[in-house]
Amino acid sequence: MENSQFKNGMKSLKEYLVSAKKYNTPKIRAFVSGNSSVDMDSVVGSITMSWLCGVFRPGEEQYSPFINCPRNELAFRIEIVEHLNLFGIDEQFLKENVFFADDEEVKDLT
Numbered sequence: 001m002e003n004s005q006f007k008n009g010m011k012s013l014k015e016y017l018v019s020a021k022k023y024n025t026p027k028i029r030a031f032v033s034g035n036s037s038v039d040m041d042s043v044v045g046s047i048t049m050s051w052l053c054g055v056f057r058p059g060e061e062q063y064s065p066f067i068n069c070p071r072n073e074l075a076f077r078i079e080i081v082e083h084l085n086l087f088g089i090d091e092q093f094l095k096e097n098v099f100f101a102d103d104e105e106v107k108d109l110t
Helices: 003-023 040-056 071-076 078-086 091-097
Strands: 031-033 064-067
Touching: 003 040, 003 064, 003 091, 031 040, 040 064, 040 078, 071 078, 071 091, 078 091
Parallel strands: 031 064
Antiparallel strands: none
């Protein structure tokens, strides 16, 4: 994959996450959650799966990733933050465009 294709793909992913967050606020309609352990593959998997749902089901519901830890704990999961940072998804972007366990919208689901 050429560098420009990669950058366009990441831009598309980030645009989708922003759009899905708006779609699911103030009430979550559709989300993807990884394992409750909130390890690397759970977080990356929920982000990827939400995006793929948008790619393969355009015009239908927009799925938001759900990270099953409080927002402030993300900083302690250094390997996840640093890995996603390599792909242009920084911690602040995640905090603004992904749902976390302490979000009001999520509390309505329980």
